[in-house]
Each structure stands twice: as structure tokens, then as C-alpha cells.
Amino acid sequence: MRIIVISDTHQYYRNFETIVLRNPDADMFLHLGDGESEYQLLCRNMPEVADKFRYVKGNCDYSSDAPLTELIDVAPNHRILATHGHRYRVNSTLDYLEQEALENGCDVALYGHTHESRCTYENGIYVMNPGSASCPRDGNPPSYGxxxxxxxxxxxxVVFLTPKTMF
Structure with a gap:
């Protein structure tokens, strides 16, 4: 199963659309919040991929009815915790996120919010932040997971939308 993970598009539709168009073979797309208006526009513009999408609410999705967290069962014996991350204090620690994943039998934890890409394996859990598809804060180009x-x-x-310049 191939899942494309996107976060923090912050009303920048172009990169969001580019990510989807570059991944026509994806089985699922997960948007981890702060981009509900782009998500809704993309689903209207590309109804053929709308059924492949899941969306969780970010801290800037003020009037959203989307869930804050989703538990997604995939493939035999795998479970994903998908969240924006602000409720788990991901700016300072991943301990709360990892604990939530462990308590819910997840082997994958996905989060956004920090705009900083990250892929690690901690305490039996694959932890990924795809970074921001619009405005990264880690010195890297816009990215997705x-x-x-x-x-x-x-x-x-993590995949960068533009090549990183090396000096």
C-alpha cells in the first residue's frame, strides 16, 4: 500500500495539486491539517481521487468538522495514527504522540504542525512528519511524505518538491 502524506498547505493550492498529480498510483492520500479549503477545492476539481482522501483538522482549520485524529487500519496488522499534532505538543516533544500511538496499537504515527520534515523509528513506531507543502520551517523546500x-x-x-540547493 502506498500512502501520500501531506500537511500544512495553508491555502497554497498549487503545490497540493502538484503532489496529487505526481502520485497517480497512490492508494490513499492523507492530509494532516491546515489546508481544508485546498482539500475541498481539490476534491471538487479532481473527483476521481476524492475517494482516496482522508483529512484531519489542524489548528488553523477553525470551522472544520474534520476529526482531530484518525486511526486507520491498513494492510494486515498495521494501524496508523494520523493527526495534525498540536494537541500532542509536537513542538517540544514526540512523547505524547508516541504514547497515543502505543495505547491505540499503532505502528505508524503521522503528524504535521511544525512544518519540519522528519522520519524516525521510535519505540516500535514509525514516526513521520511530511513537512509543509507550502511554507517549511526547516530550511528545506516544500515537501510531502x-x-x-x-x-x-x-x-x-520525505520527498521535496524542488531540488535542494547544495552550497
């Missing part, structure tokens, strides 16, 4: 779940295992990766 790829989560691959196969019978051989789990892989997380």
Missing part, C-alpha cells in the same frame, strides 16, 4: 506498507515491512520517506 510517502508511506509504503508491504509484506516486507514499512518505509517512510
Amino acid at each position: 510517502v508511506l509504503e506498507i508491504t509484506s516486507a515491512g514499512i518505509m517512510t520517506n
Whole structure:
């Protein structure tokens, strides 16, 4: 299963659309919040992919009815915790996020909010922040995540929309 993970588009539709168009073979798209207006516009513009989308509410999605967190069962024996992250204090620690994942039997925890890309394996949990598709804060270009779940295992990766300039 190939899942594209997007976060923090903050009303910047163009990069969001580019990510979706670059990944026509994705089984699922997960938007981790702060981009509900772009998500709704994309679903209107591309109804053929709307059924592949899941969305969780971010701290800037003020009037959203989307859930704050979703538990998603995928493939045999894998469960994903998808959240924006602001309710788990991800700006200072990942401990609360990891604890929530462990308590819910998840082996993958996905979050956004910090606008900083990250892929780690902590305490038996693959933890990924895809960074921001519009305004990263880590010195990298805008980015998104790829989560691959196969019978051989789990892989997380961050993909940059433009090549990083090397000095």
C-alpha cells in the first residue's frame, strides 16, 4: 500500500495539486491539517481521487468538522495514527504522540504542525512528519511524505518538491 502524506498547505493550492498529480498510483492520500479549503477545492476539481482522501483538522482549520485524529487500519496488522499534532505538543516533544500511538496499537504515527520534515523509528513506531507543502520551517523546500506498507515491512520517506540547493 502506498500512502501520500501531506500537511500544512495553508491555502497554497498549487503545490497540493502538484503532489496529487505526481502520485497517480497512490492508494490513499492523507492530509494532516491546515489546508481544508485546498482539500475541498481539490476534491471538487479532481473527483476521481476524492475517494482516496482522508483529512484531519489542524489548528488553523477553525470551522472544520474534520476529526482531530484518525486511526486507520491498513494492510494486515498495521494501524496508523494520523493527526495534525498540536494537541500532542509536537513542538517540544514526540512523547505524547508516541504514547497515543502505543495505547491505540499503532505502528505508524503521522503528524504535521511544525512544518519540519522528519522520519524516525521510535519505540516500535514509525514516526513521520511530511513537512509543509507550502511554507517549511526547516530550511528545506516544500515537501510531502510517502508511506509504503508491504509484506516486507514499512518505509517512510520525505520527498521535496524542488531540488535542494547544495552550497
